[in-house]
Amino acid sequence: MYVCGITPYDATHLGHAATYLTFDLIQRYLRAAGSHVNYVQNITDIDDPLLERAKRDGVNWQDLATSQIELFRSDMVALRVIPPLHYIGAVEAIPLVVKAIELLSAKGSTYLIDKDLYFENNLVSDFGALSHLDKKEMESIFSQRGGDPLLIGKRDSLDCLVWMAQRPGEPGWQSTLGVGRPGWHIECTAIAYEYLSPNSDDDELIDIQGGGSDLIFPHHEMCRTQAQVLTGKELASVYVHAGMLGLDGEKMSKSKGNLVFVSQLIADGVDPMVIKYALMMSHYRQDRMWTHEVLEQAQLEVANLKSALGAKSQAATDSVISEIIQALADDLNTPRALSALQSWSTQCRNGETGGDLSAMRNCLDSLLGLDF
Numbered sequence: 001m002y003v004c005g006i007t008p009y010d011a012t013h014l015g016h017a018a019t020y021l022t023f024d025l026i027q028r029y030l031r032a033a034g035s036h037v038n039y040v041q042n043i044t045d046i047d048d049p050l051l052e053r054a055k056r057d058g059v060n061w062q063d064l065a066t067s068q069i070e071l072f073r074s075d076m077v078a079l080r081v082i083p084p085l086h087y088i089g090a091v092e093a094i095p096l097v098v099k100a101i102e103l104l105s106a107k108g109s110t111y112l113i114d115k116d117l118y119f120e121n122n123l124v125s126d127f128g129a130l131s132h133l134d135k136k137e138m139e140s141i142f143s144q145r146g147g148d149p150l151l152i153g154k155r156d157s158l159d160c161l162v163w164m165a166q167r168p169g170e171p172g173w174q175s176t177l178g179v180g181r182p183g184w185h186i187e188c189t190a191i192a193y194e195y196l197s198p199n200s201d202d203d204e205l206i207d208i209q210g211g212g213s214d215l216i217f218p219h220h221e222m223c224r225t226q227a228q229v230l231t232g233k234e235l236a237s238v239y240v241h242a243g244m245l246g247l248d249g250e251k252m253s254k255s256k257g258n259l260v261f262v263s264q265l266i267a268d269g270v271d272p273m274v275i276k277y278a279l280m281m282s283h284y285r286q287d288r289m290w291t292h293e294v295l296e297q298a299q300l301e302v303a304n305l306k307s308a309l310g311a312k313s314q315a316a317t318d319s320v321i322s323e324i325i326q327a328l329a330d331d332l333n334t335p336r337a338l339s340a341l342q343s344w345s346t347q348c349r350n351g352e353t354g355g356d357l358s359a360m361r362n363c364l365d366s367l368l369g370l371d372f
């Protein structure tokens, strides 16, 4: 499973938390079902947004990245997210990226504009098969998300940068492609290709490629296309995308300045398990809203659950555990799983008995990552 990680220039907001929680639930489910999960996540520790933020704030870009990576990891620990097997930084992956670009070039799918190297996506016949957008929509989203559809010299407006020659005052790394740094999409393609040890018998390189739904285009479309040129294979059997999180009816975004940070909520005294519970109250694929009411509802339901777990005896647990497993097997239907838990809490409150407390605690911990 390959999940696109953060660009470490800002603290972990709730949208990030919702995305990584989704893949944590997948990892937990697969592990509980007896699978060995090879889970890789990158960290885009060199990219334009990081350099721009460091410049704006007058700090060293490496110090900024290091501090934000630490904050991200401590947030994930607080939310009891099991770490990936490999966390790979873009900087450490530069040799892999260069190797992948050399392979693309050997297949005739790259070209130069000045000293920057671009990938020609038109060489793949079904470009766009993941996002199902028309060309105009693609161009518009591409320019909003780091792309340069209007750049003069491109063979196609949607071709993407794979190697950027060093700019004055910016870092660069020596390579066979000249001194520069990797483009964003090829970073993930190269890391997924290297770390997920493709089995040559499969039609796809990896099982799951994941991230937020804002990565469908251009990011995952570009990664998929690059992987096809590199290997002739589909990148992933399944592409999984988590919906976006809004705040009080508005889109949560850096430009609006309305981001809710996990670290701030925790500093304000909110139990990380309540944050996690609140995010699981809606389905991962839905775009959803974070409101005060959502948090209050989660606090109430967690209190019910804690009181059931703390009672002298519990209502029967076998059926509720099996309901939780079935709900998760149904495309991670967490609202259904939590609703089963609330019904069980009510049964406990009504004095029903015959349950196995440790089995319930194990289920909450291993499948939902909840520990009270």
Ligand code: ZN
Pocket (backbone or CB within 6 Å): 003, 004, 005, 042, 188, 219
């Ligand atoms: Zn990625």
